[in-house]
Amino acid sequence: SQQGEEDPQALSIQEGENATMNCSYKTSINNLQWYRQNSGRGLVHLILIRSNEREKHSGRLRVTLDTSKKSSSLLITASRAADTASYFCATRPTGGGNKLTFGTGTQLKVEL
Amino acid sequence: SQTIHQWPATLVQPVGSPLSLECTVEGTSNPNLYWYRQAAGRGLQLLFYSVGIGQISSEVPQNLSASRPQDRQFILSSKKLLLSDSGFYLCAFPREGNADTQYFGPGTRLTVL
Numbered sequence: 001s002q003q004g005e006e007d008p009q010a011l012s013i014q015e016g017e018n019a020t021m022n023c024s025y026k027t028s029i030n031n032l033q034w035y036r037q038n039s040g041r042g043l044v045h046l047i048l049i050r051s052n053e054r055e056k057h058s059g060r061l062r063v064t065l066d067t068s069k070k071s072s073s074l075l076i077t078a079s080r081a082a083d084t085a086s087y088f089c090a091t092r093p094t095g096g097g098n099k100l101t102f103g104t105g106t107q108l109k110v111e112l
Numbered sequence: 113s114q115t116i117h118q119w120p121a122t123l124v125q126p127v128g129s130p131l132s133l134e135c136t137v138e139g140t141s142n143p144n145l146y147w148y149r150q151a152a153g154r155g156l157q158l159l160f161y162s163v164g165i166g167q168i169s170s171e172v173p174q175n176l177s178a179s180r181p182q183d184r185q186f187i188l189s190s191k192k193l194l195l196s197d198s199g200f201y202l203c204a205f206p207r208e209g210n211a212d213t214q215y216f217g218p219g220t221r222l223t224v225l
Binding site: 030031033040041042043044045048088090092098099100101102103104105107 | 146200221
């Protein structure tokens with residue numbers, strides 16, 4: 001079964017607004033990652049946050065991690081139409097080797 | 113630099129026909145390789161992973177099999193396709209500089225009719 005569950009499943013915003021996506025997971029993790037997928041394409045890694053980190057930034061991306069609540073959020077600031085894509089969280093469970101478990105994704109649409 | 117190729121890009125096959133999807137990687141040696149399937153509008157499900165030539169681990173029981181005949185080649189196969197095998201198949205391997213993350217191929221869209 002999928003460990004990660006993102007919400008919302010779909011999000012539609014106007015260009016310039018911020019987009020926030022959430023991810024919940026069930027087991028203890030080594031790290032949590034976010035990936036982006038444009039329609040019909042492969043996934044692209046965006047950012048990784050380790051279990052001992054609480055917040056991380058990369059450009060317009062901000063990721064938070066709350067291990068006590070087993071949840072993470074991805075914030076995209078000042079969104080652009082080109083940010084339209086599906087976003088997935090993926091967890092690397094503690095003791096899970098090199099395998100990632102992906103969530104079900106949030107479909108983001110940024111309108112002009 | 114690391115690159116990953118998958119072919120074919122799209123495939124339409126009748127139920128009961130065989131399947132062979134290929135993934136090849138460049139710019140790395142002895143990588144872990146992964147096959148995922150993505151159903152329409154869903155997340156990724158790990159099907160198989162391989163830590164070396166001839167070494168395959170299956171994550172879920174199913175109608176598919178995988179093989180790794182060469183270090184940089186990973187093949188996904190089926191003897192008889194089912195309707196439920198339809199989906200988007202992605203191959204991946206650890207990214208250079210951060211083996212915790214994965215680099216994905218462009219995928220193969222399989223439709224079984």
